[in-house]
Amino acid sequence: MKQFAIGVDLGGTKIEIAIVDKNGRIQDKRRFPTNSHSGYNMVLDSIAKAIEEICLQNNKLKPLAVAIGVAGQIEKETGIVKYAPNLEWHDVNLQKDLSEKLGIPVSVCNDVKAATIGEWLYGAGKDCDNLVCVFVGTGIGGGIVCDGKMLEGSNNTAGEIGHITIDLHGPVCHCGNSGCFEALAGGWAIGRDLQKAVLKNKSAGELLLTIAKGNIKNITAKTLSEGLKRNNELSKKIFSELSLALIAGAVSVVNAFGPARLIFGGGIMEGMPQLLPIIEVGVKKYALKSATSLLEISPAKLHNDSGVIGAAAFAFQQNKINVT
Amino acid sequence: MKQFAIGVDLGGTKIEIAIVDKNGRIQDKRRFPTNSHSGYNMVLDSIAKAIEEICLQNNKLKPLAVAIGVAGQIEKETGIVKYAPNLEWHDVNLQKDLSEKLGIPVSVCNDVKAATIGEWLYGAGKDCDNLVCVFVGTGIGGGIVCDGKMLEGSNNTAGEIGHITIDLHGPVCHCGNSGCFEALAGGWAIGRDLQKAVLKNKSAGELLLTIAKGNIKNITAKTLSEGLKRNNELSKKIFSELSLALIAGAVSVVNAFGPARLIFGGGIMEGMPQLLPIIEVGVKKYALKSATSLLEISPAKLHNDSGVIGAAAFAFQQNKINVT
Numbered sequence: 001m002k003q004f005a006i007g008v009d010l011g012g013t014k015i016e017i018a019i020v021d022k023n024g025r026i027q028d029k030r031r032f033p034t035n036s037h038s039g040y041n042m043v044l045d046s047i048a049k050a051i052e053e054i055c056l057q058n059n060k061l062k063p064l065a066v067a068i069g070v071a072g073q074i075e076k077e078t079g080i081v082k083y084a085p086n087l088e089w090h091d092v093n094l095q096k097d098l099s100e101k102l103g104i105p106v107s108v109c110n111d112v113k114a115a116t117i118g119e120w121l122y123g124a125g126k127d128c129d130n131l132v133c134v135f136v137g138t139g140i141g142g143g144i145v146c147d148g149k150m151l152e153g154s155n156n157t158a159g160e161i162g163h164i165t166i167d168l169h170g171p172v173c174h175c176g177n178s179g180c181f182e183a184l185a186g187g188w189a190i191g192r193d194l195q196k197a198v199l200k201n202k203s204a205g206e207l208l209l210t211i212a213k214g215n216i217k218n219i220t221a222k223t224l225s226e227g228l229k230r231n232n233e234l235s236k237k238i239f240s241e242l243s244l245a246l247i248a249g250a251v252s253v254v255n256a257f258g259p260a261r262l263i264f265g266g267g268i269m270e271g272m273p274q275l276l277p278i279i280e281v282g283v284k285k286y287a288l289k290s291a292t293s294l295l296e297i298s299p300a301k302l303h304n305d306s307g308v309i310g311a312a313a314f315a316f317q318q319n320k321i322n323v324t
Numbered sequence: 325m326k327q328f329a330i331g332v333d334l335g336g337t338k339i340e341i342a343i344v345d346k347n348g349r350i351q352d353k354r355r356f357p358t359n360s361h362s363g364y365n366m367v368l369d370s371i372a373k374a375i376e377e378i379c380l381q382n383n384k385l386k387p388l389a390v391a392i393g394v395a396g397q398i399e400k401e402t403g404i405v406k407y408a409p410n411l412e413w414h415d416v417n418l419q420k421d422l423s424e425k426l427g428i429p430v431s432v433c434n435d436v437k438a439a440t441i442g443e444w445l446y447g448a449g450k451d452c453d454n455l456v457c458v459f460v461g462t463g464i465g466g467g468i469v470c471d472g473k474m475l476e477g478s479n480n481t482a483g484e485i486g487h488i489t490i491d492l493h494g495p496v497c498h499c500g501n502s503g504c505f506e507a508l509a510g511g512w513a514i515g516r517d518l519q520k521a522v523l524k525n526k527s528a529g530e531l532l533l534t535i536a537k538g539n540i541k542n543i544t545a546k547t548l549s550e551g552l553k554r555n556n557e558l559s560k561k562i563f564s565e566l567s568l569a570l571i572a573g574a575v576s577v578v579n580a581f582g583p584a585r586l587i588f589g590g591g592i593m594e595g596m597p598q599l600l601p602i603i604e605v606g607v608k609k610y611a612l613k614s615a616t617s618l619l620e621i622s623p624a625k626l627h628n629d630s631g632v633i634g635a636a637a638f639a640f641q642q643n644k645i646n647v648t
Contacts, residue, residue: 130477146470146475146482147473147475149473151470151582152582153454153470153471153581153583153615154453154454154582154584155582155584155614155615155618157612157614157615158582160614160615161579161580163575163579164579164580165490165573165575166489166490166491166492166503167490167491167492167503168490168491168508168568168569168572169491169493175612176609176610178610179490179491184492248492248503251487251488251489252489252576255484256483256485256488256577256581257477258478258480258481258483258484260479285500286502287487287501288487288499290484291477293479294478
C-alpha cells in the first residue's frame with residue numbers, strides 16, 4: 001500500500017498543507033491564511049482541522065506522519081518552537097500538541113530547512129552531497145548540506161546566511177547587526193532602498209510612484225520588477241546594487257561551505273530571473289577558483305511546494321522510512 | 325608499546341616536525357627553514373631527512389605514520405597538493421613521493437584543517453561537536469567542525485572563511501574579490517592600513533616610523549602592537565577598525581555555522597590578546613540570540629604546536645587508530 005505523509009508549511013501569513021508520497025509527489029494540497037493574531041491555540045486548531053479535512057476528502061487517507069516547517073527556531077529533540085517572530089510564538093510545544101490532537105506522529109523543523117530538504121531530495125539538489133539553498137524572499141534564509149548531511153549546528157541554528165555581514169558599514173538589519181546579507185538583498189531591504197530613492201529624487205521616482213498607485217508605502221520589490229520592465233533608470237540603479245549584494249553573499253557562501261551546487265529560490269529570484277546569470281558570472285569571477293571549479297549554480301525547482309514536499313520527506317525520515 | 329606518529333607543519337617560510345603520541349603529547353620536535361625557492365624535490369628531501377634524523381635521535385623510533393599539513397588546496401583521495409601559493413607548487417604528489425622515500429604511510433591535509441583537528445581533539449575545542457577555529461595570521465584561515473564532523477565541502481575547500489565578504493565596497497583582496505575578511509583583518513591588511521595611514525599623516529605616524537627604524541616597509545601588524553603599548557593615537561584608530569572587522573567576520577561565522585565554541589588563534593590574536601574580549605562583546609551583541617545562547621569564545625590553546633599535533637592526529641586517524 002502506498003504510504004503518505006502530510007507536509008505543512010507554516011508561515012506568518014499563510015499555511016500550506018499537502019499529502020505527499022515517498023517520491024515527493026503531491027497528491028493534494030490546500031492553502032489558507034494563518035490568522036496569527038488569533039493566537040497559538042486557534043492556529044493549532046486550524047491546522048489540525050485542515051489535515052483532517054484533506055485526509056477525509058482523499059478517501060479517508062491515513063497518513064503515516066505529519067511534519068511542519070515553521071519560520072522560527074526549533075528545539076531539535078522536542079520539536080518545541082523556541083521563537084517564531086512572525087507568529088509571535090515563544091516556547092510552544094507544537095510537536096506534542098498537534099500529535100495529541102491528530103493521534104499520529106508529528107515532527108517540527110525550521111521552514112527553510114524543510115524547503116532545503118525538498119530541493120535536495122527532489123529538486124535542483126538531487127543526487128548532490130554538497131549544496132547550499134539560498135531563498136531570497138522578504139528575508140533571506142538558507143539551508144546547507146555539507147558532505148551528505150544537513151547542517152544543524154550547536155543550537156539547531158546553522159545556516160542563518162541571511163545574517164552574515166556583507167557590508168560592515170551598511171544599513172542596520174532587523175536583527176540589530178549592520179550590513180547583513182538580507183539587510184541589503186532581502187525583499188524588505190529592496191523596498192526600503194526604492195522608497196528612499198523615490199523620496200530623494202521625486203522626478204526620477206515618478207514612474208515607480210505611479211506603479212504604486214501614488215502611495216510610497218506600496219513600493220516594494222515587486223515594483224522594482226515592474227520598473228525594470230519599463231526600463232526605469234532608478235530601478236536599474238537599485239537592481240545593480242542588489243546584484244552586487246547578491247554576488248557578495250553568494251561568494252561568502254561558496255568560499256565558506258564549498259558547495260557543488262548553489263541553489264537560489266524565493267520570491268525575489270522568481271520575480272527577477274535575470275538575477276541568476278548575473279550572480280553566476282560574479283561568483284565565478286570573485287569566489288576562490290578552488291571552490292568554484294566544480295560549482296553549478298541553479299534555480300530552485302519546486303517553487304512554492306519545496307516547503308510542504310520537504311516537510312513530508314522530513315516526516316518520513318523521522319519515522320525511519322526511506323525516501324527517494 | 326607506545327605508538328607515535330610524525331606531524332609535519334609545512335609553511336612557506338618554515339617547516340616544523342614533531343613526534344606525537346595518541347594523546348597529542350609531543351615527545352620531540354624540530355623546526356627549520358623551508359627554502360621553498362630550492363624547489364619541490366629539495367623541500368621533499370629536507371623533510372624526509374629531518375624525519376629520519378629525529379627518529380634516529382629518539383631511540384631509533386619507528387613511527388606508525390606521517391601526516392603533513394600544507395598551506396594549500398589538497399585533493400582528499402590522493403593527497404596531491406593541487407596548489408600551494410606560498411610554495412609555488414602545482415599538482416605535486418606529496419603523499420606518494422614522501423611515502424616512497426620513507427617507507428611508511430603518509431597523508432596530506434590542509435594546514436589550517438590540521439591545526440583545527442589539533443585544537444578540536446586536544447586544545448580549546450576538546451569534547452565539543454560544533455566549533456569553528458579562526459586563525460588570524462598574515463591571512464585568515466578557518467576550520468569548521470559541525471555536528472561532530474570536520475567539514476570538507478565538494479572540493480575539500482570548505483572553511484575558507486578568510487574569503488567571506490564582510491565589506492562589499494572594501495579593499496581588494498589577494499584573491500581578486502573585494503572586502504574579504506582577511507583583506508580587512510589579516511596581518512597583511514593591517515600592515516597595508518598602517519603604512520597608508522603613516523604616509524597620509526606623517527606627524528601622527530612618526531612614532532610608528534621610528535618603531536620601524538625609519539623604513540615604512542617595516543611597518544607591520546607587530547608595529548601596531550608596539551604602537552598600542554605606547555598609546556599611539558593612529559595605532560588606536562587602526563586597532564578600532566580591526567576590531568570592527570573581526571567582529572563582523574565572527575558574527576558571520578557564528579550565524580552561518582552555529583558553533584558552540586568559536587576559537588581564535590594565530591599570530592595576530594596572540595600578539596594582541598586584548599582583541600578577544602572585544603570580539604566576544606561584539607559577537608554577543610550583534611550575532612543572532614539563538615546562535616549565541618550556548619556560544620563560548622576562547623583563545624586557541626596549542627599555539628604554534630596545533631599544526632604538528634593536529635597533523636599527527638590526522639595520521640593516526642587515516643590509519644584507523646583511535647586518538648583521545
